[in-house]
Amino acid sequence: MTMEKKYKISYNENNVQGSVAYILVKEFDLTPNILKAEIEGDGTGKMVLSVKGEPDVIDRGIQRIQDAGYNVIPLCSHITRDDSKCWDCGACVSLCPTHSLRVDPETFEVNLGIETCIACGACVNACSVHALKLVL
Protein backbone atom coordinates (compact mmCIF):
# COMPACT_ATOMS: atom_id res chain seq x y z
CA MET A 1 0.00 0.00 0.00
CA THR A 2 1.49 3.32 -1.01
CA MET A 3 1.28 6.40 1.16
CA GLU A 4 2.47 9.98 1.17
CA LYS A 5 4.68 11.49 3.84
CA LYS A 6 6.02 15.02 4.16
CA TYR A 7 9.42 16.11 5.42
CA LYS A 8 11.32 19.30 6.09
CA ILE A 9 14.86 18.82 4.81
CA SER A 10 17.59 21.30 5.70
CA TYR A 11 20.82 21.57 3.73
CA ASN A 12 24.04 23.54 4.00
CA GLU A 13 26.92 24.66 1.78
CA ASN A 14 28.36 21.11 1.81
CA ASN A 15 25.32 19.33 0.39
CA VAL A 16 23.25 22.09 -1.24
CA GLN A 17 24.49 20.90 -4.66
CA GLY A 18 23.25 17.34 -4.15
CA SER A 19 19.85 16.13 -5.29
CA VAL A 20 17.67 14.58 -2.63
CA ALA A 21 14.94 13.91 -5.20
CA TYR A 22 17.37 12.05 -7.49
CA ILE A 23 18.47 9.72 -4.71
CA LEU A 24 14.85 8.92 -3.80
CA VAL A 25 13.86 8.23 -7.40
CA LYS A 26 16.98 6.40 -8.58
CA GLU A 27 17.76 4.29 -5.56
CA PHE A 28 14.31 3.70 -4.07
CA ASP A 29 11.80 4.25 -6.92
CA LEU A 30 9.90 6.71 -4.73
CA THR A 31 7.88 9.70 -6.01
CA PRO A 32 9.23 12.88 -4.41
CA ASN A 33 7.46 16.21 -4.92
CA ILE A 34 9.14 19.43 -3.83
CA LEU A 35 6.40 21.58 -2.27
CA LYS A 36 8.64 24.43 -1.25
CA ALA A 37 12.37 25.18 -1.40
CA GLU A 38 14.51 28.06 -0.20
CA ILE A 39 18.26 28.71 -0.42
CA GLU A 40 19.84 31.53 1.54
CA GLY A 41 22.85 33.47 0.31
CA ASP A 42 25.20 31.37 2.46
CA GLY A 43 24.16 28.09 0.86
CA THR A 44 21.96 26.96 3.71
CA GLY A 45 18.28 26.35 3.09
CA LYS A 46 15.34 24.11 3.53
CA MET A 47 12.70 22.42 1.48
CA VAL A 48 9.40 20.78 2.09
CA LEU A 49 9.25 17.45 0.31
CA SER A 50 6.38 15.07 -0.08
CA VAL A 51 7.34 11.47 -0.76
CA LYS A 52 5.01 8.83 -2.17
CA GLY A 53 5.68 5.11 -1.98
CA GLU A 54 5.57 1.98 0.19
CA PRO A 55 5.94 2.96 3.88
CA ASP A 56 9.03 0.83 4.55
CA VAL A 57 10.68 2.04 1.32
CA ILE A 58 9.99 5.66 2.31
CA ASP A 59 11.62 5.01 5.69
CA ARG A 60 14.72 3.49 4.06
CA GLY A 61 14.90 6.34 1.55
CA ILE A 62 14.71 8.96 4.28
CA GLN A 63 17.37 7.11 6.30
CA ARG A 64 19.64 7.26 3.22
CA ILE A 65 19.04 11.05 2.94
CA GLN A 66 19.91 11.50 6.61
CA ASP A 67 23.06 9.40 6.16
CA ALA A 68 24.02 11.73 3.29
CA GLY A 69 24.19 14.59 5.81
CA TYR A 70 20.81 16.23 5.38
CA ASN A 71 18.80 17.15 8.44
CA VAL A 72 15.35 15.60 8.02
CA ILE A 73 12.32 16.35 10.16
CA PRO A 74 9.07 14.55 9.41
CA LEU A 75 6.15 16.96 9.13
CA CYS A 76 2.59 16.38 10.08
CA SER A 77 2.79 19.13 7.55
CA HIS A 78 -0.37 21.03 7.05
CA ILE A 79 -1.71 24.40 7.94
CA THR A 80 -3.02 24.77 11.45
CA ARG A 81 -5.89 27.04 12.29
CA ASP A 82 -6.86 28.61 15.58
CA ASP A 83 -10.61 28.17 15.28
CA SER A 84 -11.27 30.60 18.12
CA LYS A 85 -9.79 33.38 15.96
CA CYS A 86 -11.32 32.51 12.56
CA TRP A 87 -14.29 34.71 11.71
CA ASP A 88 -15.27 32.79 8.56
CA CYS A 89 -14.62 35.64 6.14
CA GLY A 90 -13.30 33.38 3.39
CA ALA A 91 -10.33 35.47 2.20
CA CYS A 92 -8.14 32.32 2.23
CA VAL A 93 -10.48 30.17 0.15
CA SER A 94 -9.56 31.29 -3.37
CA LEU A 95 -5.82 31.13 -2.56
CA CYS A 96 -5.74 27.44 -1.65
CA PRO A 97 -4.44 25.44 -4.66
CA THR A 98 -5.82 22.14 -3.33
CA HIS A 99 -9.24 23.44 -2.22
CA SER A 100 -8.41 22.38 1.33
CA LEU A 101 -10.05 25.57 2.57
CA ARG A 102 -13.69 25.53 1.58
CA VAL A 103 -16.88 27.36 2.39
CA ASP A 104 -19.60 25.03 3.63
CA PRO A 105 -22.52 25.68 1.25
CA GLU A 106 -25.05 25.31 4.07
CA THR A 107 -23.47 27.13 7.03
CA PHE A 108 -21.09 29.39 5.07
CA GLU A 109 -18.41 28.58 7.62
CA VAL A 110 -14.89 28.08 6.31
CA ASN A 111 -13.59 24.54 6.79
CA LEU A 112 -9.97 23.35 6.67
CA GLY A 113 -9.41 19.83 5.36
CA ILE A 114 -5.88 18.97 6.45
CA GLU A 115 -5.68 15.67 4.50
CA THR A 116 -5.26 17.51 1.20
CA CYS A 117 -3.22 20.48 2.50
CA ILE A 118 0.23 20.59 0.90
CA ALA A 119 1.53 23.14 3.39
CA CYS A 120 2.30 25.70 0.66
CA GLY A 121 1.42 28.55 3.03
CA ALA A 122 -0.36 30.71 0.42
CA CYS A 123 -3.24 31.31 2.80
CA VAL A 124 -1.17 32.38 5.81
CA ASN A 125 -0.61 36.06 5.03
CA ALA A 126 -4.16 36.44 3.72
CA CYS A 127 -5.64 35.74 7.14
CA SER A 128 -6.59 39.06 8.73
CA VAL A 129 -6.82 37.59 12.24
CA HIS A 130 -3.61 35.48 12.15
CA ALA A 131 -5.60 32.29 12.65
CA LEU A 132 -3.68 30.30 10.00
CA LYS A 133 -0.15 29.16 10.70
CA LEU A 134 2.44 27.05 8.93
CA VAL A 135 5.32 25.99 11.14
CA LEU A 136 8.27 24.70 9.12
Added chain:
Amino acid sequence: MAKTYEEINERIRSRKAVVYTAEEIMEVVKKKGIEKAAEEVDVVTTGTFGAMCSSGAFLNFGHATPPIRMTDILLNDVPVDGGLAAVDTYVGATSLTKDPKGGYGGAHVIEDLIAGKSVHLHASGPGTDCYVRKEIDTYISLDDINEAYLYNPRNCYQNYGIATNTSGRTIYTYMGKLLPRMKNATYSSAGQLSPLLNDPHCDTIGIGTHIFLGGGEGYVSWQGTQFKTTPEEVNGVPVGGARTLALIGDMRQMDAKYVRGLDITGYGISMAVGVGVPIPILNKDILQRCCITDEQIYAELTDYSLPSGRSCMQRYNYAELRTGSIEYEGRKIRTSSLSSYSGARKVAGELKSWVENGEFELVKPIRALPREAKLKSLTEEWM
Protein backbone atom coordinates in the same frame (compact mmCIF):
# COMPACT_ATOMS: atom_id res chain seq x y z
CA MET B 1 -53.23 47.22 5.30
CA ALA B 2 -50.42 49.48 6.44
CA LYS B 3 -48.89 49.20 9.92
CA THR B 4 -47.33 51.86 12.12
CA TYR B 5 -44.15 51.75 14.20
CA GLU B 6 -46.30 52.03 17.33
CA GLU B 7 -48.42 49.02 16.34
CA ILE B 8 -45.31 46.96 15.66
CA ASN B 9 -43.72 48.04 18.97
CA GLU B 10 -46.91 47.14 20.82
CA ARG B 11 -46.67 43.63 19.36
CA ILE B 12 -42.95 43.47 20.28
CA ARG B 13 -43.74 44.46 23.88
CA SER B 14 -46.40 41.76 24.14
CA ARG B 15 -43.98 39.28 22.47
CA LYS B 16 -46.36 38.68 19.60
CA ALA B 17 -44.25 40.24 16.88
CA VAL B 18 -43.70 38.08 13.81
CA VAL B 19 -40.04 38.34 12.84
CA TYR B 20 -37.97 36.73 10.09
CA THR B 21 -34.44 37.25 8.86
CA ALA B 22 -33.89 38.61 5.34
CA GLU B 23 -33.01 35.04 4.27
CA GLU B 24 -36.07 33.38 5.82
CA ILE B 25 -38.53 35.94 4.51
CA MET B 26 -38.22 34.79 0.89
CA GLU B 27 -39.76 31.40 1.64
CA VAL B 28 -42.50 32.99 3.76
CA VAL B 29 -43.52 35.32 0.94
CA LYS B 30 -43.35 32.49 -1.60
CA LYS B 31 -45.70 30.43 0.54
CA LYS B 32 -48.17 33.06 1.70
CA GLY B 33 -48.06 35.62 -1.07
CA ILE B 34 -46.95 39.20 -0.62
CA GLU B 35 -50.31 40.60 0.58
CA LYS B 36 -50.86 38.10 3.35
CA ALA B 37 -47.20 38.07 4.39
CA ALA B 38 -47.16 41.89 4.60
CA GLU B 39 -50.10 41.75 6.99
CA GLU B 40 -48.64 39.05 9.17
CA VAL B 41 -44.94 39.95 9.31
CA ASP B 42 -43.84 42.81 11.56
CA VAL B 43 -40.09 42.92 11.20
CA VAL B 44 -37.40 41.58 8.86
CA THR B 45 -33.89 41.55 10.33
CA THR B 46 -30.79 42.11 8.23
CA GLY B 47 -27.12 41.66 9.04
CA THR B 48 -23.61 42.26 7.82
CA PHE B 49 -20.17 41.46 9.22
CA GLY B 50 -17.34 42.87 7.17
CA ALA B 51 -14.28 45.09 7.23
CA MET B 52 -14.78 48.83 7.43
CA CYS B 53 -11.78 51.05 7.96
CA SER B 54 -13.86 54.12 8.74
CA SER B 55 -14.49 52.92 12.27
CA GLY B 56 -13.37 54.05 15.69
CA ALA B 57 -14.30 54.86 19.24
CA PHE B 58 -14.55 57.90 21.50
CA LEU B 59 -13.19 57.44 25.01
CA ASN B 60 -13.03 59.68 28.09
CA PHE B 61 -10.29 58.58 30.49
CA GLY B 62 -11.34 60.63 33.53
CA HIS B 63 -8.98 63.07 35.24
CA ALA B 64 -5.90 62.09 37.20
CA THR B 65 -4.62 63.99 40.23
CA PRO B 66 -3.04 66.33 39.34
CA PRO B 67 -4.75 66.48 35.94
CA ILE B 68 -3.15 66.45 32.49
CA ARG B 69 -4.21 67.84 29.13
CA MET B 70 -3.20 64.96 26.89
CA THR B 71 -1.89 65.86 23.46
CA ASP B 72 0.21 62.79 22.60
CA ILE B 73 -1.63 59.63 23.56
CA LEU B 74 -0.68 55.98 23.07
CA LEU B 75 -2.93 53.00 23.84
CA ASN B 76 -0.90 49.75 23.70
CA ASP B 77 1.61 51.82 21.67
CA VAL B 78 -1.04 52.80 19.10
CA PRO B 79 -1.22 56.58 18.64
CA VAL B 80 -4.76 57.87 19.20
CA ASP B 81 -6.12 61.36 18.68
CA GLY B 82 -4.86 64.13 20.96
CA GLY B 83 -6.82 66.87 19.29
CA LEU B 84 -9.85 66.82 21.59
CA ALA B 85 -10.39 68.03 25.18
CA ALA B 86 -7.95 67.16 27.98
CA VAL B 87 -8.85 63.50 28.52
CA ASP B 88 -11.03 62.74 25.49
CA THR B 89 -9.74 60.78 22.53
CA TYR B 90 -10.85 59.12 19.33
CA VAL B 91 -9.29 55.76 18.58
CA GLY B 92 -9.20 55.45 14.81
CA ALA B 93 -9.40 51.83 13.65
CA THR B 94 -6.52 52.09 11.16
CA SER B 95 -4.08 53.84 13.49
CA LEU B 96 -0.87 51.78 13.69
CA THR B 97 1.92 51.19 16.17
CA LYS B 98 5.34 52.60 15.19
CA ASP B 99 6.30 49.13 14.02
CA PRO B 100 3.90 48.63 11.11
CA LYS B 101 4.79 44.92 11.00
CA GLY B 102 3.30 44.42 14.44
CA GLY B 103 -0.10 43.85 12.89
CA TYR B 104 -1.75 45.68 15.78
CA GLY B 105 -3.68 48.93 15.55
CA GLY B 106 -6.58 51.01 16.75
CA ALA B 107 -9.12 48.33 15.84
CA HIS B 108 -7.28 45.85 18.08
CA VAL B 109 -7.28 48.35 20.96
CA ILE B 110 -11.06 48.62 20.57
CA GLU B 111 -11.46 44.83 20.37
CA ASP B 112 -9.27 44.37 23.47
CA LEU B 113 -11.24 46.95 25.46
CA ILE B 114 -14.55 45.30 24.51
CA ALA B 115 -13.07 41.90 25.46
CA GLY B 116 -12.53 43.33 28.96
CA LYS B 117 -8.76 43.49 28.66
CA SER B 118 -6.54 46.07 30.31
CA VAL B 119 -4.86 48.49 27.89
CA HIS B 120 -1.63 50.41 28.48
CA LEU B 121 -2.13 54.21 28.39
CA HIS B 122 0.84 56.50 27.97
CA ALA B 123 0.11 60.18 27.44
CA SER B 124 1.97 63.43 27.58
CA GLY B 125 0.94 67.06 27.32
CA PRO B 126 2.41 70.55 27.41
CA GLY B 127 1.59 71.22 31.08
CA THR B 128 -0.47 74.36 31.52
CA ASP B 129 -1.49 76.49 34.51
CA CYS B 130 -4.76 74.58 34.67
CA TYR B 131 -3.34 71.13 33.75
CA VAL B 132 0.04 71.03 35.42
CA ARG B 133 0.93 67.40 34.79
CA LYS B 134 3.05 66.61 31.74
CA GLU B 135 3.01 62.83 31.62
CA ILE B 136 1.01 59.82 32.75
CA ASP B 137 1.59 56.07 32.43
CA THR B 138 -1.12 53.69 33.56
CA TYR B 139 -3.53 50.96 32.52
CA ILE B 140 -7.20 51.36 31.65
CA SER B 141 -10.14 49.07 30.98
CA LEU B 142 -13.77 49.74 30.18
CA ASP B 143 -14.48 49.48 33.92
CA ASP B 144 -12.11 52.35 34.74
CA ILE B 145 -13.00 55.00 32.19
CA ASN B 146 -16.05 57.17 31.58
CA GLU B 147 -17.77 57.18 28.19
CA ALA B 148 -16.72 54.59 25.63
CA TYR B 149 -18.73 54.53 22.45
CA LEU B 150 -18.06 53.19 19.03
CA TYR B 151 -18.55 55.83 16.37
CA ASN B 152 -18.16 54.61 12.83
CA PRO B 153 -18.36 57.38 10.25
CA ARG B 154 -18.99 54.78 7.55
CA ASN B 155 -20.47 51.29 7.74
CA CYS B 156 -22.81 48.99 5.88
CA TYR B 157 -21.69 49.89 2.36
CA GLN B 158 -24.78 49.23 0.28
CA ASN B 159 -22.83 47.17 -2.23
CA TYR B 160 -19.22 46.95 -3.34
CA GLY B 161 -17.01 45.93 -6.24
CA ILE B 162 -15.23 42.68 -7.06
CA ALA B 163 -11.44 42.92 -7.16
CA THR B 164 -9.05 41.01 -9.40
CA ASN B 165 -5.45 41.46 -10.59
CA THR B 166 -4.44 41.25 -14.26
CA SER B 167 -0.77 42.00 -13.56
CA GLY B 168 2.04 39.45 -13.33
CA ARG B 169 2.71 39.76 -9.60
CA THR B 170 0.70 39.13 -6.45
CA ILE B 171 -0.71 42.36 -5.05
CA TYR B 172 -1.81 42.98 -1.48
CA THR B 173 -4.80 45.31 -1.24
CA TYR B 174 -7.61 46.21 1.12
CA MET B 175 -9.54 43.73 -1.01
CA GLY B 176 -7.13 41.02 0.13
CA LYS B 177 -4.38 39.04 -1.55
CA LEU B 178 -4.88 39.07 -5.31
CA LEU B 179 -2.89 36.49 -7.24
CA PRO B 180 -1.29 37.30 -10.62
CA ARG B 181 -3.11 36.93 -13.96
CA MET B 182 -6.61 36.86 -12.49
CA LYS B 183 -6.14 33.64 -10.56
CA ASN B 184 -8.62 34.90 -8.00
CA ALA B 185 -11.16 37.64 -7.25
CA THR B 186 -12.53 38.97 -3.98
CA TYR B 187 -15.83 40.59 -3.02
CA SER B 188 -17.30 41.95 0.17
CA SER B 189 -21.03 42.14 0.80
CA ALA B 190 -23.62 40.21 2.76
CA GLY B 191 -25.76 40.47 -0.39
CA GLN B 192 -29.32 39.36 0.29
CA LEU B 193 -28.77 39.77 4.05
CA SER B 194 -27.20 43.23 3.85
CA PRO B 195 -29.17 46.07 5.50
CA LEU B 196 -29.03 48.62 2.69
CA LEU B 197 -29.77 46.06 -0.02
CA ASN B 198 -33.04 45.20 1.73
CA ASP B 199 -34.07 48.84 2.06
CA PRO B 200 -32.27 50.18 -1.00
CA HIS B 201 -33.73 53.69 -0.99
CA CYS B 202 -33.70 54.07 2.79
CA ASP B 203 -37.49 54.19 3.08
CA THR B 204 -37.26 52.99 6.69
CA ILE B 205 -33.59 53.40 7.63
CA GLY B 206 -32.84 56.97 8.73
CA ILE B 207 -31.31 59.04 11.49
CA GLY B 208 -32.30 57.47 14.80
CA THR B 209 -32.91 53.94 13.52
CA HIS B 210 -32.30 51.49 16.38
CA ILE B 211 -29.79 48.80 15.37
CA PHE B 212 -27.63 45.87 16.48
CA LEU B 213 -24.04 47.14 16.64
CA GLY B 214 -21.18 44.84 17.59
CA GLY B 215 -23.39 42.69 19.81
CA GLY B 216 -25.00 45.62 21.61
CA GLU B 217 -27.57 48.18 20.65
CA GLY B 218 -26.76 51.25 18.64
CA TYR B 219 -28.26 53.87 16.38
CA VAL B 220 -27.89 55.28 12.91
CA SER B 221 -26.51 58.74 13.61
CA TRP B 222 -26.17 60.21 10.12
CA GLN B 223 -25.61 59.20 6.54
CA GLY B 224 -22.21 57.53 6.31
CA THR B 225 -19.28 59.22 4.61
CA GLN B 226 -19.09 58.74 0.83
CA PHE B 227 -22.88 58.36 0.74
CA LYS B 228 -24.03 58.54 -2.85
CA THR B 229 -27.17 57.66 -4.76
CA THR B 230 -25.77 57.90 -8.29
CA PRO B 231 -24.70 54.29 -9.14
CA GLU B 232 -26.81 52.47 -11.71
CA GLU B 233 -29.47 50.16 -10.35
CA VAL B 234 -30.27 46.63 -11.50
CA ASN B 235 -33.33 44.93 -10.00
CA GLY B 236 -33.87 48.00 -7.81
CA VAL B 237 -30.46 47.93 -6.10
CA PRO B 238 -27.19 49.68 -7.02
CA VAL B 239 -24.44 47.64 -8.70
CA GLY B 240 -21.66 49.30 -6.70
CA GLY B 241 -20.89 51.13 -3.48
CA ALA B 242 -23.65 53.69 -2.95
CA ARG B 243 -25.33 54.50 0.37
CA THR B 244 -23.55 54.11 3.71
CA LEU B 245 -24.44 54.63 7.38
CA ALA B 246 -22.74 56.42 10.27
CA LEU B 247 -23.30 54.39 13.44
CA ILE B 248 -22.98 54.91 17.15
CA GLY B 249 -23.25 52.51 20.09
CA ASP B 250 -22.11 51.85 23.64
CA MET B 251 -18.96 49.70 23.73
CA ARG B 252 -19.88 48.28 27.14
CA GLN B 253 -22.79 46.37 25.63
CA MET B 254 -20.69 44.91 22.84
CA ASP B 255 -19.21 41.47 22.34
CA ALA B 256 -15.63 41.18 21.03
CA LYS B 257 -16.71 38.37 18.69
CA TYR B 258 -18.60 41.00 16.65
CA VAL B 259 -15.89 43.70 16.79
CA ARG B 260 -12.63 42.36 15.37
CA GLY B 261 -9.32 44.03 14.64
CA LEU B 262 -8.05 42.97 11.22
CA ASP B 263 -4.47 42.99 9.94
CA ILE B 264 -4.68 43.09 6.17
CA THR B 265 -1.26 42.17 4.76
CA GLY B 266 0.30 44.91 2.66
CA TYR B 267 -2.51 47.33 3.44
CA GLY B 268 -2.85 47.91 7.17
CA ILE B 269 -5.37 47.67 9.94
CA SER B 270 -9.12 47.58 9.58
CA MET B 271 -12.05 46.58 11.75
CA ALA B 272 -14.84 44.08 11.17
CA VAL B 273 -18.10 45.05 12.81
CA GLY B 274 -21.31 43.07 13.00
CA VAL B 275 -24.25 45.33 12.19
CA GLY B 276 -27.90 44.36 12.09
CA VAL B 277 -30.75 46.61 11.05
CA PRO B 278 -34.41 45.72 11.64
CA ILE B 279 -36.77 46.66 8.86
CA PRO B 280 -40.34 47.39 9.93
CA ILE B 281 -42.83 45.87 7.51
CA LEU B 282 -45.07 48.93 7.31
CA ASN B 283 -46.49 47.92 3.93
CA LYS B 284 -46.10 45.39 1.14
CA ASP B 285 -43.67 47.50 -0.90
CA ILE B 286 -41.19 47.48 1.97
CA LEU B 287 -41.63 43.71 2.31
CA GLN B 288 -41.22 43.20 -1.43
CA ARG B 289 -37.82 44.88 -1.31
CA CYS B 290 -36.76 42.60 1.57
CA CYS B 291 -37.28 39.61 -0.74
CA ILE B 292 -34.27 40.45 -2.87
CA THR B 293 -32.03 37.44 -3.52
CA ASP B 294 -28.32 37.03 -4.24
CA GLU B 295 -29.24 36.18 -7.86
CA GLN B 296 -30.70 39.68 -8.27
CA ILE B 297 -27.82 41.65 -6.75
CA TYR B 298 -24.95 42.45 -9.11
CA ALA B 299 -21.44 43.78 -8.55
CA GLU B 300 -18.70 44.86 -10.95
CA LEU B 301 -15.35 43.14 -11.49
CA THR B 302 -12.46 45.62 -11.63
CA ASP B 303 -8.69 45.39 -11.94
CA TYR B 304 -6.91 46.44 -8.77
CA SER B 305 -3.49 46.34 -10.46
CA LEU B 306 -4.48 49.67 -12.05
CA PRO B 307 -3.66 52.66 -9.84
CA SER B 308 -6.87 54.44 -10.85
CA GLY B 309 -9.56 54.44 -13.52
CA ARG B 310 -10.69 50.90 -12.73
CA SER B 311 -13.54 50.36 -15.12
CA CYS B 312 -16.02 47.50 -14.97
CA MET B 313 -14.78 44.33 -16.71
CA GLN B 314 -17.98 42.36 -16.19
CA ARG B 315 -20.93 42.12 -13.80
CA TYR B 316 -21.65 39.09 -11.64
CA ASN B 317 -24.39 38.41 -9.14
CA TYR B 318 -23.70 37.26 -5.59
CA ALA B 319 -25.13 33.78 -6.18
CA GLU B 320 -22.47 33.28 -8.87
CA LEU B 321 -19.75 34.75 -6.65
CA ARG B 322 -20.67 32.46 -3.76
CA THR B 323 -20.24 29.30 -5.88
CA GLY B 324 -16.48 29.78 -5.47
CA SER B 325 -15.65 30.69 -9.05
CA ILE B 326 -16.74 32.94 -11.91
CA GLU B 327 -15.92 32.91 -15.61
CA TYR B 328 -14.27 35.76 -17.45
CA GLU B 329 -13.58 35.55 -21.19
CA GLY B 330 -13.72 31.77 -21.03
CA ARG B 331 -11.43 31.34 -18.04
CA LYS B 332 -12.25 30.44 -14.50
CA ILE B 333 -11.45 32.85 -11.68
CA ARG B 334 -11.74 31.55 -8.13
CA THR B 335 -13.58 33.79 -5.69
CA SER B 336 -13.23 34.69 -2.02
CA SER B 337 -15.61 36.61 0.16
CA LEU B 338 -13.93 39.09 2.48
CA SER B 339 -16.94 39.61 4.69
CA SER B 340 -18.35 36.82 6.80
CA TYR B 341 -21.69 35.58 5.50
CA SER B 342 -22.05 33.15 8.40
CA GLY B 343 -21.36 36.11 10.72
CA ALA B 344 -23.99 38.22 8.94
CA ARG B 345 -26.45 35.38 9.41
CA LYS B 346 -25.67 35.18 13.13
CA VAL B 347 -26.18 38.94 13.50
CA ALA B 348 -29.56 38.84 11.74
CA GLY B 349 -30.55 35.80 13.82
CA GLU B 350 -29.50 37.37 17.11
CA LEU B 351 -31.35 40.60 16.33
CA LYS B 352 -34.41 38.53 15.39
CA SER B 353 -34.38 36.82 18.80
CA TRP B 354 -34.04 40.19 20.58
CA VAL B 355 -37.12 41.50 18.78
CA GLU B 356 -39.09 38.27 19.31
CA ASN B 357 -38.27 38.30 23.01
CA GLY B 358 -39.49 41.86 23.43
CA GLU B 359 -35.99 43.12 24.27
CA PHE B 360 -35.56 45.40 21.30
CA GLU B 361 -38.05 47.94 19.99
CA LEU B 362 -37.97 49.82 16.73
CA VAL B 363 -37.35 53.55 16.55
CA LYS B 364 -38.94 55.65 13.85
CA PRO B 365 -36.23 57.80 12.20
CA ILE B 366 -36.31 61.46 13.14
CA ARG B 367 -34.96 62.42 9.72
CA ALA B 368 -34.61 60.69 6.40
CA LEU B 369 -31.20 60.15 4.80
CA PRO B 370 -30.52 62.15 1.63
CA ARG B 371 -32.68 61.13 -1.31
CA GLU B 372 -29.98 62.28 -3.71
CA ALA B 373 -26.27 62.67 -3.18
CA LYS B 374 -23.20 62.56 -5.36
CA LEU B 375 -19.52 62.34 -4.58
CA LYS B 376 -16.85 64.94 -5.16
CA SER B 377 -13.25 64.00 -5.86
CA LEU B 378 -10.16 65.68 -4.54
CA THR B 379 -8.52 67.97 -7.07
CA GLU B 380 -4.99 69.30 -7.06
CA GLU B 381 -4.76 72.96 -7.94
CA TRP B 382 -1.47 74.30 -9.23
CA MET B 383 -0.91 78.00 -8.66
